[in-house]
Amino acid sequence: MNPRDAPLAALLVVTWSSGFVGAELGTRTASSHAVLAWRFVVAALVLGAVVLVRAQRVSRAAVRRQIGLGVVMQCLYLGGIYTGVQYGVSAGLSALIAALQPMVVAALAAAFLAQRIGGRTAAGLLLGIVGVAVVVGGNLGGDAPWWAYALTVGGTVSLSVGTLLQSRNSEPVPITVGLAVQSATAAVFFLAWSLAAGDALPPADGGFWFAVGWTVVLSTFFAIGSYFVVIGRRGATAASALLYLTPPVTMIWGWAMFGDRLGLATVPGLALCAVAVALVLRAPTAAPPRPTRPRPAGRSEGSSGATPAPPRPDHAPSCRAVSTTAD
Structure with missing residues (x-):
């Protein structure tokens, strides 16, 4: 990774980890879908105002695409994770399941995009799983029903699919526009869920609104x-690999916010995760195929007289098409 991107990577890890803290803060006073509903209502209003002031415009096709991404990356992912937490999935196991996301992204990219995963990248992805398992190995308890675990797994797969779709976006969209459309989509989804459940009215508890503010600023604006x-900038696999660092950082958040005990395995597990991320981010990228020079008219190749076809690239197109542009 370019050294100039290191602060961005650190911001991603710290703020993404804050989302698990926000889930615990919010579900102490309200249901998971109510917390998410008001989180995205506030986020959509703020981001919508920014888009209007800047007079940012995108095509209808881009808006439709962002709505679809909002369903996959916000509604299904966060709905599954938050609901699993609400119904008893432990923080350790939730973090371990979510940490499978880089492996899922790599597998999907190889299967559907024909993207090759080099040996160093594969080693880094596997080492990341080991590091996460070391960190959370002693915190896998919980009495949640089977479907709560299934929701957590489903949410992780949904984010993986959305990450690949986001990386393949052919039309650059300003980040504020993308986040505004996705937040509005999630607000409608979770408000409808809350209305159906009968708890759409937000509680007057100050802790609830603190959790909403926490998740809007840290988990939506900065993390997403x-x-x-x-x-x-780096592609789907590299972005996902950074999430290996979120379980140990989440535990540090829990120690600072709630007095949770840090196990002895936290430091070595964090070190393994850091090495894993470094392996993935430093993996060499295949060079693009060299262009062939056109042959003069009338020249033939061999006895057949046929002009040779240009060589096929030895690698699939990368997933690094810029999907969002900085404002």
């Missing part, structure tokens, strides 16, 4: 925004 930027 920086995630989109890293996807655009």
Whole structure:
């Protein structure tokens, strides 16, 4: 990774980890869908105002695409994670399941985009799983029903799919516009869920609104925004690999916010995760195929007289098409 991108990577890891803290803060006073509903209502209003003031415009096709990404990356992912937390999935196991996301992204990229995963990248992805397992190995308890675990797994897969779709976006969209459309989509989704459940009215509890503010600023503006930027600059696999660092950082958040005990394995597990991320980010990128010089008219190749076809590239197109642009 370019040294200039290091602060961005650190911002992503710290603020993405804050989302698990926000989930615990919010679900202490309200249901998961109510917390998410008001989180995205506030975020959509703020971002919508910014878009209007800047007079930013995108095509209808881009708006439709961002709505679809909002369903996959916000509604399904966060709905699954928050609901799993609400119904008893432990923080350790939730973090471990979510940390499978880089492996899921790499597998999907190889299967559907024909993107090759080099040996160093594969080693880094596997080492990341080991590091996360070391960190959270002693915190895998919980009495949640089976479907709560299934929701957590489903949310992780949904984010993986959305990450690949985001990286393949052919039309650059300003980050504020993308976040505004996705937040509005999620606000409608979770408000409808809350209305159906009968708890759409927000509680007057100050802790609830503190959690909403926490998740709007840290988890939406900074975490999701920086995630989109890293996807655009480094690609889906590299952006996902940074999430290996979120479980140990989340535990540090828990120690600072709630007095949670840090296990002895936190430091070595964090070190393994850091090495894993470094392996993925430093993996060499295949060079583009060299252009062939056109042959003069009338020249033939061999006895057949046929002009040779240009050589096929030895690698698939990368997922580094910039999907969002900085404002």
